[in-house]
Amino acid sequence: MAHRTEPTRAGLDPSVPVAELRRTLLEWWAATRRDLPWRRTRDGWAVLVSEVMLQQTQVARVIPRFEAFMARFGDPATCAAAPVAAVIDKWHGLGYNRRAVALHAAATACVDRHDGVVPAQLEALLALPGVGPYTARAVAAFAHECDVGVVDTNVGRILARLGGRSLRPAEAQTIADALVPPGEAWAWNQAMMDLGAGVCVRTQPRCDQCPVRACCAWQGQPADADPADGSAGVGRGQSRFAGSDRQGRGRLVDGLRRQPMVTAADLAEVAGWPDDPERARRVAATLVADGLARWDDDGGLRRAG
DNA sequence: TATACGTGGAA
DNA sequence: TTTCCACGTAT
The missing domain is CATH 1.10.340.30 (Hypothetical protein; domain 2)
Incomplete structure (x- = not known):
């Protein structure tokens, strides 16, 4: 029962060799590091x-x-x-x-x-x-340097692929924490994020260059659906930006960067919807609700305090 | 659990 | 040119 002597492996698939994973990933990162x-x-x-x-x-x-x-x-x-x-x-x-x-x-x-x-x-x-x-x-x-696992979209994707299955958020966090080599949280988390950003990318992962391929249940096999799809922390598709409320919000915030106030008469123009003042007012109200702006007495929009 | 939330670089 | 892709938190 050699695997019982492995380092902490709470929540991990028993087939994942934690010690080897830690060693190979840290060695790879020491040779390729690009930290901030x-x-x-x-x-x-x-x-x-x-x-x-x-x-x-x-x-x-x-x-x-x-x-x-x-x-x-x-x-x-x-x-x-x-x-x-x-x-x-x-x-x-x-x-x-x-x-x-x-x-x-x-x-x-x-x-x-x-x-x-x-x-x-x-x-x-x-x-x-x-x-x-x-x-x-x-x-x-x-x-x-606390021994905690950082789960961003990259790490979430790696964990799902390593285990070969989709993970719930609490599961992903537990596994991420368990993988951290004690005392090396800084380098470990940096290494995981770099691996996800440069090798274990979402589409067309570079498995042939992966330092932990031997520990991975998925290995990018096209026959198997990507376990990262829909797994905890892995981002999903989003709605179009062009023509969205978000685009109008951005324009209004930018307008307030240039000048302290956008008058009620200018609101629709600045939002980029000259023919839809009602929409401009509605979206401006969301900026006020978010603390990004405040209403002027005359219905214009002012910079937040 | 689904949705809203901005921008810029790459394809 | 347009479309796609990357990226966590709050509700």
Whole structure:
């Protein structure tokens, strides 16, 4: 019963050789590493800001905005003291602007509840606005080297393929945590994410280059449906952007970056729907509800406080 | 559990 | 040119 002596394997298919998986993946990563420099800083705020930016936004687009953001809002207190409109302004080009509102609120919570620093405990991190399972564990692992498994879309895909089956969210998290080599959460999570981003990609995975192929139940065999489809943490298709409410929201937020107010008369034009003022007002109301703007007395839209 | 939420690069 | 693809959280 040799497998009983393997390291922690809670939730894992017994056929997955944990020790070999850990060793081969870490060796591969040591030879190919392309980590993000600020993840090494142990600065909880820097890691939080970058991970919030990395929600739904790819690394290449985050890097320049992250540098600019940190130059302006170097710690939670600076961010919390600024008007939320200033944070929204610095979010330009990243999309999903309500993340900026949530980040400002998270900075405020750090000042109010955690002596101005980003907490290290998972529970406290999860309580911050805009911080979910991914971001909380990314901060815990990368800033504080806690032994937690970070499950993003890449890791979710890898875990499903390794086990050869679709996973529920709690299952994926349990397995991700169990795989972390004790004391090496930083490198391990970085390695998993890099593997998913560069090798175990969604379509046409490069299984011939995969360092952990020998441990994988799926191995990209075309005859077998991809176990990652519909599995926990793996993103799904989305509706079209062109012509969507999201596009109009983006235009309105951009309009408020250029000028402090969009008048009621200009609202439809700025939203990109000159012939549908009713739609523009309805969508503007969603911005107000999200804290991205506020109504002017005359029915115009103003920057958030 | 399904849906809303932005942008830009690649195909 | 258009379409596809990448990317977590809140509700």
